[in-house]
Amino acid sequence: MTSKPRATPAMEGVASAERTLALLSAFRKGDGAVSLAELSARTGLVKSTIMRIAVSLEAAGYLSRTEGGYRLGAELLRLGMVYQQSFRLEAHVMPVLEELVAATSESAAFYIRQGEARQCLFRVDSPHRLRLHVRQGDLLPMDMSAIAQVLRIFTTTPLPPEADALDFPLYTAGVHDPHAAGLAMPVFGPEDHFAGALSITGPITRLTPKVARAATKTLRDAAAGLTRSLGGQPPLRPMPAPALRGAGRRKRSGE
The missing domain is CATH 3.30.450.40 (GAF domain)
Known part of the structure; x- marks a missing residue:
């Protein structure tokens, strides 16, 4: 009897990696040190999970711990420079x-x-x-x-x-x-x-x-x-239909 071929399971992400990325993405422009409580509020992760992830990120240079909380580490700057050079x-x-x-x-x-x-x-x-x-x-x-x-x-x-x-x-x-x-x-x-x-x-x-x-x-x-x-965010509100400058009352216009 011929067995039916097994369906190939869909690829799934790794939960721990997704939590790590969520933590890094929680930092915003202008942030200095971000407290553990604030990171928990931004990510929805419990504090104990953040602390465990942070240990590994600190060891790899992606985070640094200060009295006020956590800062992004220098390794991210290096990766950013690599990205800019390869972009x-x-x-x-x-x-x-x-x-x-x-x-x-x-x-x-x-x-x-x-x-x-x-x-x-x-x-x-x-x-x-x-x-x-x-x-x-x-x-x-x-x-x-x-x-x-x-x-x-x-x-x-x-x-x-x-x-x-x-x-x-x-x-x-x-x-x-x-x-x-x-x-x-x-x-x-x-x-x-x-x-x-x-x-x-x-x-x-x-x-x-x-x-x-x-x-x-x-x-x-x-x-x-x-x-x-390019890493930007399109406008949230849809832009209205074009005013069609150059049509009708305005005759000046073009490439």
């Missing part, structure tokens, strides 16, 4: 750009601000023969295009008061190039650090206000996913 922004951004092009058939790019210019850091071209010819590394002016507006807003300290009233993504048509339109969305990294502007651009005859409105959710989702990938 490749391109590996996170390029797949998102490729997905945007596949979804919209328009060019997608990621811009950063360089002084009084905006630099196209990464780009994937539209499959259409008629498209905007911008290359990776190109510097363009900080004009009133959607991309430049996003860069200007989020690299200004403090954040301009009008930022909360703006609708994202921003859409403009005809600013840098009278034949070009663009849709742009901010992307963030850890601690709400602004990383750059994610954009879709194309000829104004194709990337019309109606088409831009239809592409809004696609770009928002892509920006939120990239933000999470």
Whole structure:
């Protein structure tokens, strides 16, 4: 009699490792020494469990114990430096750009601000023969295009008061190039650090206000996913539909 093959059990995490990670993740920006009682409140772990975990973490350099409680140890700084050296922004951004092009058939790019210019850091071209010819590394002016507006807003300290009233993504048509339109969305990294502007651009005859409105959710989702990938937190409230700057009463706008 042939026995039935056993089902492969689903992989499960290790409870002790999950508790250890929960303890390390309980530390917040600005913390000095955190008391045992506070760590228990933040993690939901009982004090005796925290103390047992802390013994191992102290021995490995991940925690240090003081009179006021526990501090993060120097080993975490070493790992952070290793991560920074191994982190490749391109590996996170390029797949998102490729997905945007596949979804919209328009060019997608990621811009950063360089002084009084905006630099196209990464780009994937539209499959259409008629498209905007911008290359990776190109510097363009900080004009009133959607991309430049996003860069200007989020690299200004403090954040301009009008930022909360703006609708994202921003859409403009005809600013840098009278034949070009663009849709742009901010992307963030850890601690709400602004990383750059994610954009879709194309000829104004194709990337019309109606088409831009239809592409809004696609770009928002892509920006939120990239933000999470970079270690940031997407906005809690959904951003309203784009105001479609450049359509109707405002004729100036574009990539």
